[in-house]
Amino acid sequence: MTILQKVLFGTAVAVGAVAITNLVFFPNKWKAALMSIFNSPVGYYLIRLFKSQKKQLSKRDPMISGHLEIRIVPTLEDNYTYLIIDREQKTVIAIDPGLNILDELEPFTLIAILNTHKHWDHTCGNLDLYKKYPNVKVYGSEIDFQAGINNIYNKITNKVKDGDEIEVGRCSIKVISTPCHTKGSVMFLVDPVNSLRLAGMYDQIEKLGLAASNWNPLAPLLFTGDTLFLGGCGRFFEGNATDMYKIVHKLTKILATNTYIFPGHEYTFDNLAFAKLLDPSSVAIELAYNHARDCKRLNFPTVPGDWGQELQTNPYLLVDYKGKDLALWKYAMKRAEKAGIVEGIRKLVVETLPKDAPEYAIQEMVMIGCIRTLKDSFVNPNK
Numbered sequence: 001m002t003i004l005q006k007v008l009f010g011t012a013v014a015v016g017a018v019a020i021t022n023l024v025f026f027p028n029k030w031k032a033a034l035m036s037i038f039n040s041p042v043g044y045y046l047i048r049l050f051k052s053q054k055k056q057l058s059k060r061d062p063m064i065s066g067h068l069e070i071r072i073v074p075t076l077e078d079n080y081t082y083l084i085i086d087r088e089q090k091t092v093i094a095i096d097p098g099l100n101i102l103d104e105l106e107p108f109t110l111i112a113i114l115n116t117h118k119h120w121d122h123t124c125g126n127l128d129l130y131k132k133y134p135n136v137k138v139y140g141s142e143i144d145f146q147a148g149i150n151n152i153y154n155k156i157t158n159k160v161k162d163g164d165e166i167e168v169g170r171c172s173i174k175v176i177s178t179p180c181h182t183k184g185s186v187m188f189l190v191d192p193v194n195s196l197r198l199a200g201m202y203d204q205i206e207k208l209g210l211a212a213s214n215w216n217p218l219a220p221l222l223f224t225g226d227t228l229f230l231g232g233c234g235r236f237f238e239g240n241a242t243d244m245y246k247i248v249h250k251l252t253k254i255l256a257t258n259t260y261i262f263p264g265h266e267y268t269f270d271n272l273a274f275a276k277l278l279d280p281s282s283v284a285i286e287l288a289y290n291h292a293r294d295c296k297r298l299n300f301p302t303v304p305g306d307w308g309q310e311l312q313t314n315p316y317l318l319v320d321y322k323g324k325d326l327a328l329w330k331y332a333m334k335r336a337e338k339a340g341i342v343e344g345i346r347k348l349v350v351e352t353l354p355k356d357a358p359e360y361a362i363q364e365m366v367m368i369g370c371i372r373t374l375k376d377s378f379v380n381p382n383k
């Protein structure tokens with residue numbers, strides 16, 4: 001540890017001590033206090049000290065997308081880092097490096113890091129990678145990554161916002177702002193066809209492996225961080241049910257059903273076990289659950305998923321007031337009423353909306369809030 005790092009570590013401990021004092025004397029603010037500890041450099045050191053092991057998963061075939069290859073790298077307990085490799089150019093882009101993943105990059109040169117949000121389990125590897133590749137561009141949202149002590153570790157060089165289109169090497173990426181899990185959460189949408197144009201290879205499309213395969217090499221790729229998981233969504237740490245409702249509608253307008261979904265964690269089995277409780281009549285959820293259960297047994301990643309399947313199996317995407325007589329709405333509402341959470345959530349939702357907000361939208365937001373709250377206390381009995 002250098003002197004500067006020791007000073008920073010000391011400062012981090014002091015910040016942590018203040019936060020713990022807050023926790024003792026203001027118990028109502030315990031969640032905010034815990035999050036402030038986790039989001040300070042204390043969280044960076046905690047992860048490096050206690051969570052640095054990598055879990056090994058069974059390897060899957062390389063995923064080829066136009067001239068790019070996508071690699072899944074499991075990090076920490078259940079995080080995923082993703083690599084986008086341009087084999088011809090020998091370059092690589094890392095998405096959410098939760099650890100030092102230098103050994104995974106060889107023989108390629110790292111040209112960019114994309115961070116979906118500020119949590120350390122997604123950025124803890126930034127500093128090590130930056131030291132080895134000082135010219136690397138590090139992208140993160142302007143809201144989550146403001147100037148300050150954390151940037152000594154995050155090394156953000158390029159701030160992004162909603163709608164930005166960035167070109168990294170021969171990869172074309174669109175930024176989609178999705179504030180809820182954190183205020184500055186973003187998703188990165190890679191467009192393989194645009195990337196091929198960028199590479200001047202669009203006329204070679206036939207040579208790029210369009211032969212029969214269960215992987216569609218020209219489908220868009222969406223890296224969702226902790227905002228959306230397969231079969232579920234992330235906790236609303238800095239947002240609420242209204243924010244999640246807006247995200248669901250935004251994504252539904254933008255995404256093609258064949259879009260591959262690459263989430264930040266392997267939570268699929270638990271998420272679908274919970275989804276099955278909400279709608280035991282859904283064959284789509286049952287099949288997806290069985291697949292996730294088998295993947296878990298075989299130590300095989302469930303990622304990526306695809307948007308078409310998510311539209312049929314992810315409870316947050318199935319909330320539709322017009323379908324309130326169907327199983328999911330009925331089962332979920334029955335559980336929420338039994339838990340006594342509906343009125344409280346409705347009050348919170350209404351506070352976020354203008355007075356003339358339509359009732360169907362309020363109901364859908366309340367349902368999203370109820371499902372998220374029920375999930376917070378759900379324990380998968382088959383884990």
Ligand SMILES: [Fe+2]
Binds near residue numbers: 119226
């Ligand atoms: Fe997170």
